[in-house]
Amino acid sequence: MSWWRWIWLDLLSVVKDRAIALTLFGGISFYAILYPSPYLNNVPTAQALVVVDLDHSALSRQMIRHADANPGISVKGYAASTDEARQWLIDGRASSMLVIPEDFRHKLLRGKQVTLGYGGDASYFLIYSAVVQGLTQAGLDIGHQVQLRGLLAQGTNPTKAEKSLDAISLNAVSVFNKGLGYPAYVIPGLFLLILHQTLLIGTGILGAGQWRQHGYWHQLSPLAIVLCRIGTFTLLYCFFSAFYIGWCYYLYGVGLLASLGQVLLLMLPFLLATACCGVAFSTLFNRRDLPTQVLLLSSMPILFVSGFVWPLTLIPQPLVWLSQLVPAVPGIMGMLQLNQLGADWSQLLPRWLQLWGLLALYLPLAWWGVHRRCKQLALTAA
Amino acid sequence: MWQLLQREFHALQRDGWQLALISYVPVLGFLFLWWLFSAALPQQLPVALVDEDHSSVSRELGRYIDANSVAEPIAYTDIQQAVAAMRSGEVFAVVRLPYALKQDLLTGHKPTIDLRYNGQFLLVGKLLSSQLQLTLADGLQQIARAKQLAAGVNPAQVDVRLTPVAAQSTALFNRNMNYVGFLVPPMLIALWQLVAMLCYANSLSRELREQSLAHCYQLGIVRVLAAKFLFYTPLILLHGMLLLVMMYGYLGLPMAGNLLWLLPAQLIMLVAVWLWVQAMFFVMADSARIISMCTGLFAPAFAFMGITFPTSNMPLVAQWWRALIPSSHYIETHVAIVSHGQGLLTVLQQSTSYLGFLLLLLPAWYFARRYGRALYPERQASGALL
Numbered sequence: 001m002s003w004w005r006w007i008w009l010d011l012l013s014v015v016k017d018r019a020i021a022l023t024l025f026g027g028i029s030f031y032a033i034l035y036p037s038p039y040l041n042n043v044p045t046a047q048a049l050v051v052v053d054l055d056h057s058a059l060s061r062q063m064i065r066h067a068d069a070n071p072g073i074s075v076k077g078y079a080a081s082t083d084e085a086r087q088w089l090i091d092g093r094a095s096s097m098l099v100i101p102e103d104f105r106h107k108l109l110r111g112k113q114v115t116l117g118y119g120g121d122a123s124y125f126l127i128y129s130a131v132v133q134g135l136t137q138a139g140l141d142i143g144h145q146v147q148l149r150g151l152l153a154q155g156t157n158p159t160k161a162e163k164s165l166d167a168i169s170l171n172a173v174s175v176f177n178k179g180l181g182y183p184a185y186v187i188p189g190l191f192l193l194i195l196h197q198t199l200l201i202g203t204g205i206l207g208a209g210q211w212r213q214h215g216y217w218h219q220l221s222p223l224a225i226v227l228c229r230i231g232t233f234t235l236l237y238c239f240f241s242a243f244y245i246g247w248c249y250y251l252y253g254v255g256l257l258a259s260l261g262q263v264l265l266l267m268l269p270f271l272l273a274t275a276c277c278g279v280a281f282s283t284l285f286n287r288r289d290l291p292t293q294v295l296l297l298s299s300m301p302i303l304f305v306s307g308f309v310w311p312l313t314l315i316p317q318p319l320v321w322l323s324q325l326v327p328a329v330p331g332i333m334g335m336l337q338l339n340q341l342g343a344d345w346s347q348l349l350p351r352w353l354q355l356w357g358l359l360a361l362y363l364p365l366a367w368w369g370v371h372r373r374c375k376q377l378a379l380t381a382a
Numbered sequence: 383m384w385q386l387l388q389r390e391f392h393a394l395q396r397d398g399w400q401l402a403l404i405s406y407v408p409v410l411g412f413l414f415l416w417w418l419f420s421a422a423l424p425q426q427l428p429v430a431l432v433d434e435d436h437s438s439v440s441r442e443l444g445r446y447i448d449a450n451s452v453a454e455p456i457a458y459t460d461i462q463q464a465v466a467a468m469r470s471g472e473v474f475a476v477v478r479l480p481y482a483l484k485q486d487l488l489t490g491h492k493p494t495i496d497l498r499y500n501g502q503f504l505l506v507g508k509l510l511s512s513q514l515q516l517t518l519a520d521g522l523q524q525i526a527r528a529k530q531l532a533a534g535v536n537p538a539q540v541d542v543r544l545t546p547v548a549a550q551s552t553a554l555f556n557r558n559m560n561y562v563g564f565l566v567p568p569m570l571i572a573l574w575q576l577v578a579m580l581c582y583a584n585s586l587s588r589e590l591r592e593q594s595l596a597h598c599y600q601l602g603i604v605r606v607l608a609a610k611f612l613f614y615t616p617l618i619l620l621h622g623m624l625l626l627v628m629m630y631g632y633l634g635l636p637m638a639g640n641l642l643w644l645l646p647a648q649l650i651m652l653v654a655v656w657l658w659v660q661a662m663f664f665v666m667a668d669s670a671r672i673i674s675m676c677t678g679l680f681a682p683a684f685a686f687m688g689i690t691f692p693t694s695n696m697p698l699v700a701q702w703w704r705a706l707i708p709s710s711h712y713i714e715t716h717v718a719i720v721s722h723g724q725g726l727l728t729v730l731q732q733s734t735s736y737l738g739f740l741l742l743l744l745p746a747w748y749f750a751r752r753y754g755r756a757l758y759p760e761r762q763a764s765g766a767l768l
Contacts, residue, residue: 019670030678037700038685044692089554090722095692108546111539115548122553123721125564127692129508132551143547168487168522169494172515174501175468182691185504205670255502289587289669290399293580296677297407300573300684301414310561311474311506313428314421319414337471340502347470 001219003228009216010232014206019288024202028240031194032248039182044130046074050085050094053078057105063142067098070134089121096120096131108146176255176340183252188340189308189332191244196328197295199237200278203229204291207282211373222371226279233275241267257342266338269355270331276362277327283369306332330354386601386609393588400584404617408577412625415569422562424509426454430464430473437484439525446521447477452513468500475499475510555721563635568713570625572684575709578618578652579676582659585610587669596757603750615652622648638723647715647729654708654739661742664749680707687713711735
């Protein structure tokens with residue numbers, strides 16, 4: 001049997017196997033919609049705020065209007081005391097509170113410092129940071145206005161007054177994910193992980209079902225079987241990758257800084273190494289429902305150890321070393337560097353070589369596994 | 383019933399993977415995730431500092447950044463190198479103190495300090511951005527204070543002049559902004575839900591694998607299902623309790639309410655998971671496909687919990703999907719008890735949100751009956767329910 005014919009039969013058995021087809025074709029298209037769906041609104045907006053206004057002055061009302069005008073905050077109501085406001089938070093009616101002290105306006109006009117109190121439910125970090133950021137900005141605006149009024153009242157020239165208020169401007173800008181959107185943060189890494197895990201599941205289910213029986217899959221030498229199966233899945237995943245990294249990245253507005261050639265060059269060892277790892281992995285199973293289970297449980301740890309959710313510098317070193325054996329880890333980081341951070345190829349080279357190294361590591365393991373399975377089959381047949 | 387329970391026990395003894403699932407696999411998973419986040423508070427994140435001024439002012443600002451525990455400044459002489467380091471992910475932010483910073487300050491011009499932070503790593507980027515801005519603002523305030531004093535402002539007035547409105551922000555329910563307290567509980571619950579789903583699915587699939595479904599109908603399918611429920615629920619609940627004890631007992635994460643009230647909440651969640659698996663089992667009747675479908679449903683549970691991204695900001699379709707996953711109902715009770723110190727009443731109130739899961743009994747019942755008829759056509763004539 002020629003290699004091409006073998007690969008063709010392999011592709012047919014992938015498509016005909018309902019469990020694999022469901023995981024690969026169904027899973028890939030389903031997850032492309034499902035995973036990003038919670039984050040489609042990009043940034044948290046209009047978080048419910050309850051106000052405790054103990055001052056009831058024009059200035060305190062102005063402060064509340066400033067806060068309400070901030071996109072991150074929406075004033076939901078007023079409470080008479082901090083205890084009542086706390087109850088709002090506990091009941092889930094609000095996620096944060098603003099306390100304006102009793103003598104807010106009076107003190108400010110007399111040139112004394114006042115302290116505003118912000119509180120937010122820090123069980124939810126994104127909400128908390130959105131609220132604190134919004135309230136700090138509103139507080140600064142009010143402070144700025146009061147200062148300006150004071151200076152103008154002293155007869156300072158308006159231009160000079162503006163200038164003397166901020167002697168230095170601080171220009172803080174987010175780069176690479178300019179809008180600080182959640183999809184652009186999660187999707188690039190997550191999609192590569194989905195490709196990685198479904199590829200491993202596909203090879204796993206197929207292998208677990210095949211190795212114990214005779215069929216077209218045993219008509220080549222173990223090495224040829226391994227190479228052909230890597231070929232089958234790499235071919236199939238070229239299309240899936242094009243769908244994810246091409247169409248879906250574009251659809252969800254994820255950064256696309258790399259050139260097509262660079263992406264292809266990175267995806268090649270990523271897919272080859274993953275497929276090879278999958279073949280090696282598939283020889284461990286006798287039951288078709290097991291590969292999915294093992295990989296399902298490993299997904300979350302791999303996602304978090306890949307370094308884009310939680311920084312690598314904070315992850316214990318042994319875990320980082322261990323994770324380097326998983327093709328998804330250099331794959332995700334490489335793709336992030338290339339496509340999201342716009343790194344040069346030279347900066348990416350270590351990860352690219354690592355992926356080839358993983359292929360070289362898993363190839364003998366896959367060969368050994370398939371060889372062992374072939375021998376077992378021959379023994380039981382005899 | 384006792385015999386049915388024994389039947390489950392013997393089946394468990396024969397199945398190596400199932401044994402692993404109820405013993406060391408979840409423990410390893412829990413330990414791995416906890417160890418991963420054991421740093422708890424982000425510290426010493428590398429930041430590129432490009433000092434083009436080399437003046438006393440710029441050095442002073444550099445010392446301020448160094449004093450912040452979150453940032454670890456690394457000196458770069460050239461902005462290009464700093465940008466390259468940021469592109470390769472070696473540093474998470476670049477601070478550039480421009481040439482003639484001090485001179486501009488002294489001569490009344492308005493210099494600009496550039497701070498670029500990596501928004502691609504959202505969690506770290508946002509944290510560094512706020513920390514660096516606060517630190518630089520502190521440093522600049524010291525310089526501005528000196529300027530005010532030099533201009534003859536009364537020392538008592540300087541603070542008011544600089545910041546008339548000060549802010550005191552309090553992180554309620556998670557005082558020190560601990561990432562372990564924030565991320566690890568929902569992650570472990572998502573993992574626990576997966577283990578629960580797998581255990582029950584395996585236990586049901588075994589009847590298909592060993593072709594003993596007909597035997598189950600003989601024994602009475604409802605009784606067999608009840609036996610599986612009685613057998614696996616305490617085992618998985620034990621995992622759930624272990625998880626809670628590990629997080630709130632051993633690790634000492636803050637706990638405002640009573641840990642015991644989480645037990646009924648976990649039980650209700652498990653019943654919802656069982657209902658899903660049972661429905662999938664009767665509809666699909668193929669072990670690999672049951673696992674695939676349940677995986678599709680439960681794998682993204684963490685994203686839908688609403689802890690990392692607020693539920694209120696999710697699109698409607700995502701909110702509907704969220705309602706299908708039992709853990710998203712549970713996590714609300716969990717937060718209410720752990721963070722807000724609520725009691726049993728909340729558990730009971732929130733448990734009504736699970737009622738929809740009872741609808742899953744309909745497809746399960748319909749398909750179970752169909753199998754029953756296929757396996758025992760004579761049962762149909764006798765009008766047996768299942």
